[in-house]
Each structure stands twice: as C-alpha cells, then as structure tokens.
Amino acid sequence: MRSPRTTRGWRICFSLAFLAACGGGGEDAGDDVIRIGAIFDLTGPTADIGTDYADAVRGWVEWTNGRGGIAGRQIDLVFQDYAYSVDRAEQLYSQFVQEGAIVFMGWGTGDTEALVPRVADDRIPFSSASLSHRLGDPAEAPYNFLTATSYSQQFLVALDWIAADHAEKGGSGGAGVALLHHASPFGLSPWTQLGEEYASRIGVDVELYEMPRGATDFTAEMTRIRQSGAGYIVIQNTSAPASVAVRNARSLGLDATIVCLNWCSNALLVELAGEAAEGVIGGMPYPPPDADVAGLADLGAFLEARGEDVSARTNAYTQGWFTAEIFGEGLRRAAATGEPLTGESVRAALETLTDFETGGVTVPITFSADDHRGSNGMRIYRVEGGQWRPVTDFMTAPAVP
Amino acid sequence: MALDCGVFHSTYESDMGLRRTPVERARMALFVGFLLVFPWLATPYWLNLANQIAIATIGAIGLNILVGYTGQVSLGQGAFMAVGAYGAGLFTLEFGLPWGVSIAAACVLTAVVGTFFGLPSLRLKGLYLAIATLAAQEIIEWVVTHWTAVTGGTEALVVPAPRMFGTRLNSDFAFYWLAVTLAGATALFTANLFRSRQGRAFVAVRDQDIAASVIGVDVFRTKLVAFATSSFFVGLAGALIAYYRTIVTWERFTLETSILYLAMIIVGGLGTIRGSFFGAALITLLPAAITNLGRALQDAAPAVAVQLPNVQQAAFGLVIILFLIFEPEGLSKLWRNVKDYFDVWPFAYRRGESRGG
Numbered sequence: 001m002r003s004p005r006t007t008r009g010w011r012i013c014f015s016l017a018f019l020a021a022c023g024g025g026g027e028d029a030g031d032d033v034i035r036i037g038a039i040f041d042l043t044g045p046t047a048d049i050g051t052d053y054a055d056a057v058r059g060w061v062e063w064t065n066g067r068g069g070i071a072g073r074q075i076d077l078v079f080q081d082y083a084y085s086v087d088r089a090e091q092l093y094s095q096f097v098q099e100g101a102i103v104f105m106g107w108g109t110g111d112t113e114a115l116v117p118r119v120a121d122d123r124i125p126f127s128s129a130s131l132s133h134r135l136g137d138p139a140e141a142p143y144n145f146l147t148a149t150s151y152s153q154q155f156l157v158a159l160d161w162i163a164a165d166h167a168e169k170g171g172s173g174g175a176g177v178a179l180l181h182h183a184s185p186f187g188l189s190p191w192t193q194l195g196e197e198y199a200s201r202i203g204v205d206v207e208l209y210e211m212p213r214g215a216t217d218f219t220a221e222m223t224r225i226r227q228s229g230a231g232y233i234v235i236q237n238t239s240a241p242a243s244v245a246v247r248n249a250r251s252l253g254l255d256a257t258i259v260c261l262n263w264c265s266n267a268l269l270v271e272l273a274g275e276a277a278e279g280v281i282g283g284m285p286y287p288p289p290d291a292d293v294a295g296l297a298d299l300g301a302f303l304e305a306r307g308e309d310v311s312a313r314t315n316a317y318t319q320g321w322f323t324a325e326i327f328g329e330g331l332r333r334a335a336a337t338g339e340p341l342t343g344e345s346v347r348a349a350l351e352t353l354t355d356f357e358t359g360g361v362t363v364p365i366t367f368s369a370d371d372h373r374g375s376n377g378m379r380i381y382r383v384e385g386g387q388w389r390p391v392t393d394f395m396t397a398p399a400v401p
Numbered sequence: 402m403a404l405d406c407g408v409f410h411s412t413y414e415s416d417m418g419l420r421r422t423p424v425e426r427a428r429m430a431l432f433v434g435f436l437l438v439f440p441w442l443a444t445p446y447w448l449n450l451a452n453q454i455a456i457a458t459i460g461a462i463g464l465n466i467l468v469g470y471t472g473q474v475s476l477g478q479g480a481f482m483a484v485g486a487y488g489a490g491l492f493t494l495e496f497g498l499p500w501g502v503s504i505a506a507a508c509v510l511t512a513v514v515g516t517f518f519g520l521p522s523l524r525l526k527g528l529y530l531a532i533a534t535l536a537a538q539e540i541i542e543w544v545v546t547h548w549t550a551v552t553g554g555t556e557a558l559v560v561p562a563p564r565m566f567g568t569r570l571n572s573d574f575a576f577y578w579l580a581v582t583l584a585g586a587t588a589l590f591t592a593n594l595f596r597s598r599q600g601r602a603f604v605a606v607r608d609q610d611i612a613a614s615v616i617g618v619d620v621f622r623t624k625l626v627a628f629a630t631s632s633f634f635v636g637l638a639g640a641l642i643a644y645y646r647t648i649v650t651w652e653r654f655t656l657e658t659s660i661l662y663l664a665m666i667i668v669g670g671l672g673t674i675r676g677s678f679f680g681a682a683l684i685t686l687l688p689a690a691i692t693n694l695g696r697a698l699q700d701a702a703p704a705v706a707v708q709l710p711n712v713q714q715a716a717f718g719l720v721i722i723l724f725l726i727f728e729p730e731g732l733s734k735l736w737r738n739v740k741d742y743f744d745v746w747p748f749a750y751r752r753g754e755s756r757g758g
Contacts, residue, residue: 080692090646116648185557188554189556
C-alpha cells in the first residue's frame with residue numbers, strides 16, 4: 001500500500017490544479033474598461049507570423065490606452081496562446097466572453113469556422129486572420145468581419161496582374177498558372193470561392209497542386225509544374241512551407257514567376273528562402289511596417305519609443321495593428337452614439353464604416369449590413385536585393401457575380 | 402472481483418450488482434447528484450468544459466474497449482471520430498434524417514469502417530497493429546479531405562443545429578444533458594459488457610490470445626467485435642462533436658487527436674471505465690488549469706509572461722510524464738489509493754496489516 005504521505009501529496013496537487021482551473025470564474029467587465037478577447041498562436045504551427053500579429057494587437061492596445069483609451073475608457077485585452085488547437089480556442093473564447101469581452105480577435109481558419117455559430121449566438125463581433133471569402137458574408141457569418149482582402153479577391157488581383165504581365169512579356173494565348181495551395185480550406189478557398197469562375201472568364205489556365213501538411217520538400221510538385229509548362233506559380237500557404245517551395249523551384253532551374261498571397265509575402269519568406277527569393281512577387285493587403293506610408297506613423301513611433309527596430313517586423317505586424325485599429329474605430333463609433341457598448345452596437349457601428357481611411361495602409365475600409373469584406377485591394381511587391389519593393393499601387397479585385 | 406473484508410451478500414442480485422456496498426452506492430448517488438445540480442450553478446465556461454469532458458469520456462471509453470480491455474493498440478481514433486462526425490452531418494444533409502437517427506446511423510457506419518480497418522489484426526499484433534491503424538488514420542484523413550463531392554473536401558461541413566421540443570439542443574446548457582446522458586449510457590453499457598461472455602472473451606484475448614483460443618474463444622472474431630464495439634462509441638463521440646459545434650472540419654480529427662486520446666486512457670488507467678473518465682477530465686482540464694495559472698502569474702510577474710506560452714506546453718508534457726512515472730496504473734489506481742486511505746481513516750493502517758505492506 002502507498003504511504004499516506006504520498007497520497008496527501010497527490011491530493012495537494014489536485015487541489016492546486018482545481019483551484020487553478022477555477023480561475024475561469026467570470027466577473028463582468030465594469031463600466032470603466034472595454035474588454036477585448038483574443039487568441040494568438042505563439043507556439044503552434046503558425047507561430048512564425050502569429051507572434052508578430054499578437055505583438056501588434058498588444059502594441060495597439062498599449063498605444064491606445066496610453067492616449068486615453070476609447071471614449072475615456074481603458075481597453076483590457078484578455079488573451080492567451082492557443083497553439084492552433086480548435087478545442088483550446090473554443091474554451092478560451094467562452095471563457096473570455098464570459099469575462100465580459102464584447103469583441104473578439106481570432107486567428108486560424110479551423111477555429112474561426114468552428115466558432116462562427118457561437119459568435120453569432122453570443123453576438124460578438126469577431127475578426128480573424130483567416131480571410132476566407134465566405135466569412136465576409138453576413139448571411140453565413142453575421143458577426144465575422146474581414147479587415148483585409150479575402151483570399152479569393154487576392155487571387156483575382158493576382159490573376160489580373162499575371163494576365164497583364166503575360167501580355168506585356170508578349171506571351172501568346174492565356175497565361176498558364178499553377179496554384180500551389182495548402183491542403184485545407186485556407187489553401188483551397190481562393191480557388192473554390194470565385195477563383196475558378198474568374199480564371200475561366202479571363203482565359204487563364206489554372207492547375208491545382210496540393211502542399212500536404214508538414215511536407216518538407218516540394219520537388220515532385222515542382223517537377224510536375226515544369227512539365228505542365230505553367231509560367232506562373234501562385235502560392236497560398238504560410239512563409240515556412242512557401243520558402244521551401246521557392247527553393248525547390250530555383251534548384252530545379254524553374255524560371256516561372258512565383259506569386260505569393262497574403263501569408264507568405266513577408267520578410268520571413270525572404271529570410272528563409274535567401275537568394276532563391278529574388279524576383280518573387282507578393283500580394284500584400286498590408287505593407288511591411290517600415291514602408292513609406294503615412295498611416296504607419298503611429299505604429300512606427302510606438303515601436304521606436306520601445307527601442308525596437310521597425311524593419312525587424314513583418315507585415316503581419318501591420319495587419320494585427322490595423323485589424324485592432326479598425327475594430328477600435330467600431331468601438332469609438334459605438335461609444336459615440338451614447339448607447340451602452342455591446343456586441344450588437346459595435347457591429348452596427350462597424351457597418352457604418354464607409355471609405356474609412358487608414359492613411360494609405362490599405363484601400364479605404366467599407367463595411368455594410370450585407371457585406372463584411374472591408375477591403376478589396378492590395379499592392380503588388382517584388383523581392384529585389386533581399387527587400388520587398390512595391391511594383392504597383394493598390395489593385396482592386398474585379399467584381400465577380 | 403475481490404470483496405472488501407466484512408461485506409457479505411446473501412442474494413445473487415446483491416452479489417451481482419455493479420455497486421455492491423452502501424458506501425459505493427452512496428458515492429455514486431453523490432456523483433449523479435452533482436451531475437444533476439452542476440449545470441444550474443455552472444457558468445458557460447464550465448459547461449463548455451463539462452461537455453468537452455463528456456464527449457471525450459465517450460471517445461475514451463470507446464478506445465479503452467479496444468486498447469485497454471482487448472489489448473489491440475489503435476492510432477486511428479481521430480479518423481474514426483471523423484467518420485462519426487462527417488457521417489452524422491452527411492446523413493442529415495444528404496438524406497434529411499433527423500439528428501437522433503443520424504447519430505445512430507453514424508455510429509453504425511463507424512463500427513463498419515472500424516471493423517474493416519480491424520481486419521489486419523488477424524495477423525498483426527502490438528506495434529505492427531499500431532502501424533496498421535496509423536495507416537487507417539492516414540487513409541481516412543486523405544479520403545475525407547479529397548472526396549470533395551461527398552465531404553466537401555477541406556471545406557468545413559455545416560450541420561444544422563439539433564432541435565428538440567422547439568429548442569436548440571446545441572447550447573451549452575441543453576447539450577450538457579444529452580452529452581452526459583449518453584456518456585452515462587456508454588459507461589453503463591461498457592460496465593455490463595465486461596460482465597458478459599463476450600466481454601470476458603475480450604479480456605482473455607488481451608491477456609493471452611493462444612490460451613484464449615484453447616479455451617474456445619474465436620480470437621479473430623473477438624478482435625473484430627472489439628473493433629466494432631469500440632468504433633461504435635468513438636463514432637458517437639465524433640457525431641456529438643458534429644452536433645455540438647454544428648461545423649465539422651477535418652483539422653479536428655488528425656493524428657494528434659489519436660495520440661491525445663491514447664494519452665487520456667494511459668493517464669486515466671487502461672482497462673477501466675473510471676479511468677477513461679478521469680483521463681478525459683484531466684486532459685481537458687489540465688491545459689485550462691495551466692492557462693489560468695499562467696494568466697494569474699501574468700499580472701503578478703509580467704517578466705515571466707513573455708515565456709509563458711512555451712512554459713505552458715512544457716508543463717503539460719511534464720505533468721503527463723510525472724503521472725507515468727509515479728502512477729503508471731493511472732488516475733484510476735490513484736482513486737483506489739485515496740479510497741484505501743479513507744477506508745481506515747483516522748487510523749494509519751488496519752489491525753494486523755503492516756505499514757507499507
């Protein structure tokens with residue numbers, strides 16, 4: 001038989017664990033603070049860009065609070081790392097909402113989709129870094145807002161740019177495009193939502209190639225792409241796998257033009273792919289934090305005041321900061337109506353945003369009661385000498401019925 | 402089953418009861434009472450956790466039937482849950498079946514699929530079978546993400562919310578009753594299963610398959626029945642997730658899920674129902690507890706906060722390792738220790754029994 005002392009030790013452990021779990025008990029947010037809930041990926045598979053995004057949201061809160069908060073009330077950001085786990089996201093979401101969060105900043109595709117019905121039930125305006133086109137349709141996701149161009153519209157812009165580039169280079173017939181995508185809704189959505197329809201309309205020939213999760217080599221896919229003769233490769237994946245694909249393409253001597261969408265067109269890709277990244281095209285709804293854009297002044301001042309190097313941050317930082325800023329504007333407008341701040345009033349306030357200026361950081365943001373896709377444009381960049389350099393100003397996505 | 406000293410049964414009924422002593426019955430009544438009162442007092446956060454635990458308990462009992470009772474290691478848990486979840490969703494969406502019928506049909510479908518992937522167990526044992534079930538995990542995951550016409554591929558499958566008497570059943574409060582009732586029914590069925598001829602055959606196959614076949618157990622058939630029974634409940638867990646969340650994505654049913662469930666039953670205690678529940682509760686509550694501990698520390702020591710997410714991951718692993726070192730028989734054994742301790746409380750030990758014996 002085990003000695004009673006050991007048993008007592010276990011009981012103490014259990015009591016501690018139980019008490020710790022009890023921390024979830026909810027107290028309502030008082031009138032003095034505005035509570036915002038957030039989940040970040042700091043340790044999971046998307047932590048590479050997740051960390052910058054998270055730091056930006058926290059930075060924005062610090063900056064805003066330092067200037068008196070919103071309508072005289074301080075912002076209380078309650079957040080946790082959720083390591084990209086859907087179950088953890090659900091737990092943290094209900095915990096933070098119960099603690100009085102009235103808006104919520106989400107992250108990944110799996111957890112955002114899983115939370116759509118609950119978010120609608122709880123009436124909590126929800127932002128996510130997942131930019132699936134249908135999340136911006138209030139008929140399907142009434143409380144979700146897209147603060148950046150949806151993946152589908154990014155793809156349409158990329159197709160437009162490709163068609164123009166192809167014509168400029170004197171290519172005959174339609175351009176051949178290989179869409180290299182992550183094996184998930186995130187990866188496929190540019191194609192299934194609008195992309196397929198638009199490609200056939202403008203006569204661009206698109207073939208799909210899947211990037212399996214956790215794959216560390218895409219030589220086979222690149223070989224197939226070379227055989228297909230496609231002149232352009234569009235990558236819809238995060239920086240780490242995309243950088244591997246870029247290296248594979250270059251080591252095979254493939255001279256196709258590579259176009260990265262949102263989550264791989266950042267400084268991390270250049271860092272990881274090194275020399276091979278030269279000439280890669282990137283579509284960016286949000287520019288890098290050190291870009292020469294007036295709207296980035298606050299962000300730059302904040303980072304400099306903290307003694308940080310602005311150029312060390314990726315454009316995920318800009319995206320996190322302005323996602324928070326756009327929701328902050330919703331909170332400001334809701335507070336200005338004089339009615340109590342609730343998820344519903346914030347949603348109504350967000351829907352009044354029309355051509356909201358971000359100082360050239362994004363195209364002006366517009367939400368309406370039947371469209372929660374705030375932005376429909378992005379700039380095209382190119383890697384030159386290890387730096388992203390702008391190639392075009394904002395290109396907006398064509399309307400696809 | 403050994404009886405406690407001083408307990409006598411004078412009828413067959415009392416001898417065969419699942420709870421055979423007044424203390425056991427009182428404890429059970431207390432637990433059931435707690436389950437009945439809990440949702441009225443709990444906040445949505447706790448109800449959400451309770452529902453996750455109830456669903457995980459069903460899945461863990463299912464896995465335990467296969468791994469703990471029959472000794473067939475399976476790494477296909479996540480995939481079988483996916484079959485249950487997608488099955489339940491699709492039976493409603495494609496054939497318009499009511500949610501209750503859909504769930505039942507999904508359980509049967511999972512049982513059939515599980516039996517099919519149990520076929521290699523005829524020739525494979527131990528680690529080799531684990532690899533075969535790993536193949537099941539990969540194959541099913543591949544089918545789910547690529548059979549676009551049926552599962553919608555990698556797109557999320559939106560399932561209509563279950564309704565009963567005009568109210569939506571997937572709110573935290575309403576779903577609690579459904580999940581806990583089904584978890585209770587699963588536990589009751591399984592407890593009785595291992596008092597039956599078939600259940601004893603499972604255990605015989607686990608302990609020594611050659612001896613089992615010598616005494617007349619059809620080993621292959623028994624293994625397949627174990628796969629079917631196990632998958633049935635695993636499918637039930639998957640189907641419940643589909644109806645609780647009303648959105649099914651394959652990202653929830655990866656190999657990590659399979660491993661997490663194995664961790665549950667190992668930490669909880671292999672081959673016990675109580676252990677399945679304890680394991681499910683621990684694996685669900687531990688990350689939540691660590692998170693809350695972390696949040697408390699965040700205010701007290703902001704300097705630590707930067708490293709906190711990494712510490713949380715490490716702490717989760719550490720607790721599991723400590724469990725395996727100090728109590729390899731799992732939480733279920735720990736519970737027995739606590740009972741033994743209180744058995745003689747306030748005395749240190751029984752008369753005639755030596756300390757530490």
